[in-house]
Structures are given as C-alpha cells and as structure tokens.
Amino acid sequence: MPVKANITGPGNSMVAEVKDDLDGHKRLCVDAVLDTTGQAPIPVTFALPSGEALPKMVSFFYNQSIGAIVASQWKRAITYTVPAGYNGYLIRYTSFQGEAAYSRVVAVTSLGSLNIVTNVATLVTDPYRLPQWTSDLEVEVTQDIGSAANVVVTVNYTNERGISSRTGTVTILKSSVIGTRLQVALQAGDTGVVSIQSASVAPTSSSGAVSFLGFVQLGYHEDGGTNFMETMYAPGAVTFPTGTVLGIEHQGGTVSKARRFDALIQLAAVVT
Secondary structure, three states: OOOEEEEEEOOEEEEEEEEEOOOOOEEEEEOOOOOOOOOOOOOEEEEOOOOOOOOEEEEEEEEEEEOOOOOOOOEEEEEEEOOOOEEEEEEEEEEEEOOOEEEEEEEEEEEEEEEOOOOEEEEOOOOOOOOOOEOEEEEEEEEOOOOOOOEEEEEEEEEOOOOOOEEEEEEEOOOOOOOOEEEOEOOOOOOOEEEEEEEEEEOOOOOOEEEEEEEEEEEEEEEOOOOOOEEEEEEEEEEEOOOOEEEEEEOOOOOOEEEEEEEEEEEEEOOO
16 A cells, blocks of 8 residues: 655645656655755654555464374365455464474465376466476375376476476375375476476376465474464565465374464555
8 A cells, every 4th residue: 555654844745655666666755845944853754545444464263173184295274365456464373283293374376287087287377487486396186086006197397497398296196085285206406396388197097187286385383282382473574465375284194183273464455
C-alpha cells in the first residue's frame, strides 16, 4: 500500500509517496521546496492514507493425531494460496509433534504431471525462472499405482546453472497410494531444478498418475517429541507474492501421533 508523509516547513507543505524508480524499485520520493530561512525544524509524520486498511493477519492452526502416508516422507497438513492483491509475510511458525520428526512451511510450485498408464507427461513451461529454482523436486502420487512391479520415473531437466538435458530418477513402489511423496534424485553435482523438459516411466501400469512439485522451504523445524513447542520468528524476513501456494507439512512414522502446527501470515496490499 502507498505510504504517505506530510512534510511541512515555513510556508510550504508537500506529500511524499512510494513510487517506482527507473529500475522498478519502490522508493519513498519527496518532492518539496523547503524554506530554510527561518531555520525551523521540519516535522515529518508518516501515516496510512485515508481509507487504507491495516495489514491483515491469517493464522493456520492444525491440531490432529495422525500418521504419515509413507514413513519419513513429507505429508501435507494445510494448503493456502496468497490471495490476489496481497503479498504475504511469514511472521511466526510454531510446531509440536508427539515423536521425533521434521516439519516445515513451504512455497509449492507445480512443474507438471505424468500419466503412468499412457506414459504421457504434461509439463509446465517456466515454473521457475533463473535465478530462482527448487532444490527439492518431488513426485506425488495422484492416482493409485496399480503396477505388479515397482516403476521408475525419469525426468530430463534444466539445473540451477541453466544447463539442460540433466537426468533425475525416482522409484515408486508398486501399490503406492494417493498422497505418497518421494524426492527425485538429481544428477551428480546438481543442486536444483528450474524446469522439466520431459518425463517418462518404465514399466507402465494399469493405473496411476503422479505430479511433479517443487518446494522452497520458508521455515523448518526438527521436532523432538517432548512436551514443548518449537517456534521460529521471522517478522518480514520471509516474503512471497500474490498467488504463492503455501503448505505446512510433516514427516514422521505411519502411527498416529499428536501433531500441532501454527503459522502466522501477514497479508499486505500490493503497492500499485
């Protein structure tokens, strides 16, 4: 939202406003002729413009006794999309799990999907653009795998240095159910993925489909399973734009355990 200031001097009054400079950066611009003959101090008062609302706060609270779909693999607890017209800021993330396990807040990006029956991939063009990329590329089973044997998914991708024709693989166990998540093993020396150019599976199956997901971790906890909650405060340090898909996820065993998560997000209107 635009932030304005009334700047007054002897006989002069002007308004300062946040504007885009030539490089597209937001800067507080002051256009005022200051009368310094009287040597009087110039009071500057910052306030929200008339009619502007204060930033909105959203709390994602999760409290269930539940297990993972696959032991030590990520499972989604909450999904939220930053609404149009707002930027998001992660203010606080608190977590507790009734066992030693990891939890995290992530920004999620779809890179496409693969039909295990027809071996046809539908891929997203430019899911990330350099210098951004994901270091955590995963497949998620979106339709039960009905194969009599394990299947191997192979992807050809562009890495974090912009080099294409790199290869990653992941093995999905037969009879894997919806929600199963597995990390793709990247080619040696690679750190991340910008986009996927092709994907295939061998052998094919009588049923099954997977999606390709990229994750950027905004907050990460190693919960100890004891009677205290772990909290991370990051006021304004972690930001994300309109349309960002956020998730709270956990690992752990398949046995149901208490899992409590709470993320506080501030939504601030986009400056136009």
